[in-house]
Amino acid sequence: MSIAPSVPHVIDRATCTALDAADPLAGHRDLFDLPEGVVYLDGNSLGALPRATAAHVQRVIAEEWGTGLIRSWNDAGWFTKPVDLGDRIAPLIGASAGEVVLGDSTSASLFQVAVAAARLRPERRVIVSERGNFPTDLYVLESVQELLGEPARPLERRLVDDEGPTLADVLGEDVTVVVLTHVNYRTGRMYDMAEVTRQVHAAGAIMVWDLCHSVGAVPVDLNGAGADFAIGCTYKYLNGGPGSPSFVWVAERHQAAARPAITGWHGHAKPFDFDVEYAPAPGVTRFRVGTPQLLSVAALEASLDIWRDVDMDLLREKSLRLTELFISLVDSRLAPWGVEVVTPRQSARRGSQVALRAGVADGYAVMQALIERGVIGDFRAPDLMRFGFTPLYVSHADVWDAVAVLEDILSTEVWREPRYARRGAVT
Amino acid sequence: MSIAPSVPHVIDRATCTALDAADPLAGHRDLFDLPEGVVYLDGNSLGALPRATAAHVQRVIAEEWGTGLIRSWNDAGWFTKPVDLGDRIAPLIGASAGEVVLGDSTSASLFQVAVAAARLRPERRVIVSERGNFPTDLYVLESVQELLGEPARPLERRLVDDEGPTLADVLGEDVTVVVLTHVNYRTGRMYDMAEVTRQVHAAGAIMVWDLCHSVGAVPVDLNGAGADFAIGCTYKYLNGGPGSPSFVWVAERHQAAARPAITGWHGHAKPFDFDVEYAPAPGVTRFRVGTPQLLSVAALEASLDIWRDVDMDLLREKSLRLTELFISLVDSRLAPWGVEVVTPRQSARRGSQVALRAGVADGYAVMQALIERGVIGDFRAPDLMRFGFTPLYVSHADVWDAVAVLEDILSTEVWREPRYARRGAVT
Structure with missing residues (x-):
């Protein structure tokens, strides 16, 4: 840097x-x-x-939807868009091709990922985040607590901040996942991603980064930092448009073992076989849920063109x-x-x-x-x-x-x- | 009819x-x-x-996003769109104002709703669906099983069909939720919504209807049938565009007690207070998760204008x-x-x-x-x-x-x- x-x-x-x-x-x-x-x-x-977005979305509406109709799922590559655009986001966050896929909202993606992360350390019963994190991250972790917790084995959410307890204070053998936002939404404070990840790994826990205020704003190197999971948003510094889809990153080494929270058909190994049982797609694709909102995806696609040269x-x-x-x-x-x-x-x-x-x-x-x-x-x-x-x-x-x-x-x-x-x- | x-x-x-x-x-x-x-x-x-969609989306892009920028969250009513459009879908499915809200995909919405439904009968441990249901519904119910099940109290997914076991065969005191698609995606067979709901209620279970192939295709009367929850899609007969958002219906009588699976900030009672703890919004709004994909929402909005006169x-x-x-x-x-x-x-x-x-x-x-x-x-x-x-x-x-x-x-x-x-x- x-x-x-x-x-x-x-x-x-x-x-x-x-x-x-x-x-x-x-x-x-x-x-x-x-x-x-x-x-x-x-x-x-x-x-x-x-400047290029309006015309691109217009073309998708008129040609791909209006004229191509249902055929565009194949002919216009609609089905693989969330994977294709994930590959285009990857270089901006230090990820490899095949590690990133589009989601719905960042809240939904965090849920999808935090459950998967916590399942990698099922014996540990504490999820850690930061009091000053963007609130939806904390709310979503309440869902994770409720759903992965059991009466006999409740899951605890512990919040840290500078006044204490700090991250160092709470990290221990009972911590399953740490969820932190790389750049704080209020203060703009940025964590040292590599150092915090190292600290979390030293305690045997899984590190989930929220990149909402980082992607397109600062260089990010998830693989360089050895992180485990990340999610982020595309409507801020990436200029994807109001509510444009979130993304999910899963380190290649976790992909085979990771079980997403919601097992939807777009994450199925063979979605068009219409099997009765879910079988996860290989790689990060399994984190897909349902049909992507393709007009919002189209606007994001146009905005990503700008990033080729940056x-x-x-x-x-x-x-x-x-x-x-x-x-x-x-x-x-x-x-x-x-x-x-x-x-x-x-x-x-x-x-x-x-x-x-x-x-x-x-x-x-x-x-x-x-x-x-x-x-x-x-x-x-x-x-x-x-x-x-x-x-x-x-x-x-x-x-x-x-x-x-x-x-x-x-x-x-x-x-x-x-x-x-x-x-x-x-x- | x-x-x-x-x-x-x-x-x-x-x-x-x-x-x-x-x-x-x-x-x-x-x-x-x-x-x-x-x-x-x-x-x-x-x-x-x-015909009206392209121009409407173009206006949202140029005026609301391009010129209004962040101000459009208030000035263009972006924040309440999922509720406002929900109210416009309501008359098409026999729902009241305040009972419908937009979601992300139907898979995500079914998850959001099925967890809430199952929690209303926590002592019961069987979820029922149909072998010939659209597969993502079955996959999502696997997620519900995994997340609401506990080693000591597993949740079972039981699938019925005409060859047996039939719905009548499996309905009993252990059934928590029945999830059926009103019109079958393959065969086009339509259930008698009122009769099936009555049958499910007679067994003390909760009825969740998937309206993907019904809304805009046939008259639907959820309140008339006394149903409990429903979800549906807007990109088929409602013509909302590729991947346009799903919707969630929650009967008014369940809204106060229902706890959605994912507790996100758009479902918070006071999202802009930025509290550390989640508090559910009143009514169906609590089923919202994160930021809606507003260009896909805009296309849906244009398509709903057609339905005013139908x-x-x-x-x-x-x-x-x-x-x-x-x-x-x-x-x-x-x-x-x-x-x-x-x-x-x-x-x-x-x-x-x-x-x-x-x-x-x-x-x-x-x-x-x-x-x-x-x-x-x-x-x-x-x-x-x-x-x-x-x-x-x-x-x-x-x-x-x-x-x-x-x-x-x-x-x-x-x-x-x-x-x-x-x-x-x-x-």
Whole structure:
């Protein structure tokens, strides 16, 4: 992993446009349809629309569905799409061909994988996760507890955090699976995947990584880290579209023994033999469940074309330059209002997003005022403003403009206007 | 349920076009983009493309995703789509508003529901289904067995069929859940939903209906039948597009007690509070799992517009007229080749599809020859040719033409040509 070049000490907007001019990824912005006048810093929640997507989906609708009809299951390769697109995601996460397959939602995929993982250590009765994990991961682990637990042998869910108990505190001979999200959804803190995996393996447990905020954001090397299972989402940094399908990764060495939670016909060894008994397909294919939602799959397919040419080290360099620039500008310009950077300043511990506490202001109201002025981030209860920096389409000038608008909102106190007051929440 | 008017005894193509001229649903064909020269009799596998779908999906991509970006979760109502569209499916299946919600695939939804159902009778240890059920239902029940079973209290899966043991044979105090598909995917045989539900309830068990081949094909009255749970698919007779989302129905009386298999954040009572503990949402919403695949949802939304105006009794009348016409023509014209109608001739026991055995010919090869000549049905191993009759866009002349082509293929023995020989399978 390369180190980002330092941001110059005296920064003005001209510095930012100069950085853009020198940015080898700057041209990728033209691959996206971003609305005029918007600084989009929420690609960590929903990625922007690639220019090629609409036409591709339209072709799938008109030609593959409308004209090909049922024949497209074979002729257009519909049946193997989840495997084919899995193979295209593989290089982005340090996986091999045949190790990745599309799922439904990340929640469903985590369930599918966590059950399989826990079954590899049936004698152990503790599942570990992190209190600050994205909540659905914790909810799904409740399902796993309920379904794999028995009255005589209950399964326990133990949550760790920095205040303790920590991961080191709870790891022991009773731990079956550890489920952690590589880059935290709120703080942007990134785990050392190899080191944590080593620690979990030293305790004899299975490591499941949630890559929702990593894939397409930072280089990931699952096989290099020796991890066991992973799941992730494609609608954030991969720009697959709203609710585009999740993916599942199963290390090759576990594939033969792994029994997925839900044994569906698309995971069957011979789905068109219509046998009465389930027989798992070889490899990761057995983690498929039912018929894939092919229009959402089509949008993902178009978005993956962009990734053929992306150098992940360049991507990471730019990501760190953007977040470092943002942190630096926040420090230098927003101190008067007590704005606090929550995300780690150490670059190796940071994903591609930065979270702020709004200090004297109400972060929710500040975010609404930002969005109204075209700077789109989001708010996560109870008090975090999140800003995602998608290196493919966010520019250094965007970072400058976002902080300038933020400063204006704080200095004018426009955020106090009643129309910005909390009423709902943005996903 | 109304009785179909008899098909005239002496049928020729003019009779069929006259029936089309008198058909009150004939105009609905114009709502679909069917390719020229195709007789599409596979809407029971993948429904045809509604004319309005492409533009609607395009608008969702360009405006809601491209321009609205993350704001569309609130502004475009993305978050509640699975509930809103559930409410629009409800009238088609005799359900009330608030009883239906979209899922991922039907396999995933059956798992979600079958676990909940079995938990309502935890002391009982037998799950019942039908040997001839669509295989994924049987595979999913293996998952339920594995996950709800315990070494000391295993769960048994018992399969019934007409040869025995029959449903009546196995129903007893040990049966927790019965899972049956209302209209059989191969034979088109339809159960008497009210009668079977009554029988299952008399044994104290829970009734789960799979409506994949019923919804949009025949009138369904879940509440009238007093059923407990149901799932179904939207890409067949509802024309939602390839892999469009499944749906889940939970009778209002069970909603408070039902605990879904997978407890995901979209089923949480307060998903944006980001609590560490799962708390089920009120009502059927708790059966939601993760982020819905919104482009596939959008296509479904467009297809549901068509159903606002459809009179289900008229639909059933036409469906029976089409299948009766097909059966009658097969009987009168294809007897020389030993072609056999597998689907029940009694209209009350028939869905909207007809299955044939090809007699002296190889059904697989015959179907390939049919498809090559623009008559699209499908083949189901080991020996069935399936023909689906979607009343919204199949005409009586289509039925005539299909049988005429079939007769030609059999009489010329063109099906014996090597290019039609079995190599793969069509979904």
